[in-house]
Amino acid sequence: MTDLLFLLASAVCLVSALAVVTRKNPIYSALSLVSFFGGLAVLFLLLRAPFVAAMQLIVYAGAILVLFLFVIMLLSLKEEELGKEKGGRFKLFAAGLAVVLALLVILPVLGSETARDDFGPESALAPRFGSAEHVGMGLFGNFALAFESTSILILAAMMGAVVIAKKRV
Amino acid sequence: MFTLSNCIVLSALLFAIGAYGVVARRNILVMLMSVELMLNAGNLALIAFSRYHASIPSSAANGLTGHVFVLMTMVVAAAEVAVGLAILIALFRNRQTVDPGELDLLKG
Numbered sequence: 001m002t003d004l005l006f007l008l009a010s011a012v013c014l015v016s017a018l019a020v021v022t023r024k025n026p027i028y029s030a031l032s033l034v035s036f037f038g039g040l041a042v043l044f045l046l047l048r049a050p051f052v053a054a055m056q057l058i059v060y061a062g063a064i065l066v067l068f069l070f071v072i073m074l075l076s077l078k079e080e081e082l083g084k085e086k087g088g089r090f091k092l093f094a095a096g097l098a099v100v101l102a103l104l105v106i107l108p109v110l111g112s113e114t115a116r117d118d119f120g121p122e123s124a125l126a127p128r129f130g131s132a133e134h135v136g137m138g139l140f141g142n143f144a145l146a147f148e149s150t151s152i153l154i155l156a157a158m159m160g161a162v163v164i165a166k167k168r169v
Numbered sequence: 170m171f172t173l174s175n176c177i178v179l180s181a182l183l184f185a186i187g188a189y190g191v192v193a194r195r196n197i198l199v200m201l202m203s204v205e206l207m208l209n210a211g212n213l214a215l216i217a218f219s220r221y222h223a224s225i226p227s228s229a230a231n232g233l234t235g236h237v238f239v240l241m242t243m244v245v246a247a248a249e250v251a252v253g254l255a256i257l258i259a260l261f262r263n264r265q266t267v268d269p270g271e272l273d274l275l276k277g
Contacts, residue, residue, distance in 0.1 A: 021190030120224025
């Protein structure tokens with residue numbers, strides 16, 4: 001059952017990721033991004049990270065994607081305003097680079113002989129592993145400083161975005 | 170099938186697809202989306218390693234570090250998209266293009 005779900009979610013992720021980078025119209029790219037985030041959230045659930053999966057859907061599919069769609073609709077690009085895509089030879093070169101990049105990771109991973117490769121039994125995990133409660137205890141415990149400093153980052157990004165996008169400051 | 174190696178392989182594939190999008194596409198919107206793909210591929214690897222190490226009883230880490238890292242990545246990604254799209258809007262207002270190839274004012 002887990003294997004089947006893993007295969008299904010991986011296939012959804014790969015296909016929609018390919019759709020994101022190949023569609024000419026940015027609207028289709030943004031909509032493919034939704035199914036990519038959905039597939040990834042399923043993978044996070046399988047990996048026993050329910051809180052991160054929920055955040056994935058809320059932050060990425062909820063906020064970031066709406067921002068993308070909003071900008072796409074705001075600009076409403078015409079055919080000639082879309083970037084002039086490079087020819088087939090350049091794309092082939094880029095695809096070659098990407099394949100090499102992927103192989104650089106995949107070959108060592110598949111070639112290595114680890115003691116165990118499976119994720120281990122569920123019973124070995126801490127109770128309520130990955131729940132909001134469990135992650136929250138860490139966020140407000142060991143990682144409190146990092147957690148609080150993200151608020152400064154968000155504040156800076158928010159003010160920066162407003163100032164940059166404004167017509168006159 | 171559902172093993173650590175397969176998760177890392179999937180993560181590498183997604184990262185490579187995102188890298189292809191950044192290199193090959195000539196539309197800043199799609200390039201930003203490809204950057205999101207790459208960030209998410211990294212998140213997948215972090216969560217997979219987190220799950221792997223959480224079930225080792227002798228391991229000192231309680232498996233939480235990966236989850237916190239992923240949440241931090243999400244914050245950075247959200248900030249990056251907000252600023253990136255603001256720059257894009259300002260750029261489009263001035264130059265009426267989303268093609269990075271046409272933005273060559275700094276070229277000598």
